[in-house]
Amino acid sequence: MAFHITHLWYAIYHFRGIVGVQKPPYLCSVIQTQKKIMAKIYVNGDAQEVSLPLNVSELIKQNDVQQPDMVSVQVNEEFAEREDWDGIQLKEGDKIDFLYFMGGGCLREE
């Protein structure tokens, strides 16, 4: 097996308690990626592959929901209060529905 600079970094990192080094940045991302789990969820009835952990607020951002402060969210057919969106962690098979206001409104004339 050929020696590679990565092995040296890994060796140093393995003994980090002794030599007192930080995780190299690229190794950081590798470790985090390994922790992520893919899951299939259903957004407005359509299947989506997402990587967990993922909360409702993050899902709204990922889906480019327009006017997120105007949308109502249901998780598995239960309404999710806006203040709970950050704390609701999604899991495999979850069904999320975004409900939008429709039917007129009050846009002021420019």
Added chain:
Amino acid sequence: MFKGRVKGEKIATAMIDFTEDQIQRYSRHILLQDVGVEGQEKIMNARVLVVGAGGLGAPVSLYLAAAGIGTIGIVDADVVDLSNLQRQVIHFTKDVGIPKVKSAEEKIKAINPDVQVNTYYEFLDSSNALDIIKEYDFIVDGTDNFPVKFLINDACVMAGKPFSHGGILRFNGQTFTHLPGTACYRCMFKEPPPVGAVPTCSQAGVLGAIAGMLGTIQAAETLKYFTGVGELLTNRLLTFDAKTMLFRTVPVKHRDSCAICGTNPTIDHLIDYEQAACDLKH
């Protein structure tokens, strides 16, 4: 014609004495096993309030009139504008400038002279909503602004009246039916969006036929309610996108924390939410 029954015998069992003209007029309803003479009689005894004689109110009123609904009330404070005619099919070119309720009444009477029409040439607000609604068995929301949609919802929940909600925008529509105890508009949306946040049809536009698609669903729900046929759109929000012609029914649950129909309601009076000036005009 009457599925083997003797025509005279069937008529004798009905509370309403159908005339020969009525039997002919409503024959396609009477032929339906789920409707029949009994169902048609329920339709003819029904009192329906249509709020808004616009894009949704037009097809709703036309179909309910044709179906023979006994009494149709129409609330609208607008006059017919040329820009309405692209979708508000109850109004004709000659009607531009006259109150929508008068124009609608004329067409309803022309379709079916048996229908009693009550017109309310005024805005529905917190001062008159309960008084008007209490006279009717079923309310159809055909309005184009959120303050009145919430007002209709709250008034119907308070009065224990069923209603059909309808909304359209651009190429989309959504509707559900509320019966006492099922999910209401506030269960889905807690309060109206801030003034200026969500566009109206008059700003964002709407494909005219979308109004017909949604309005006829609302009319069908109304007739289903009175005849007891099938399953209403309760605890379900029907949405469609006419671009793809995909229809979807989202299950929605009554929200225990709902401010009007929840376990501990916090709203005990009707609210007149702020309305943009443009909505008062169109």
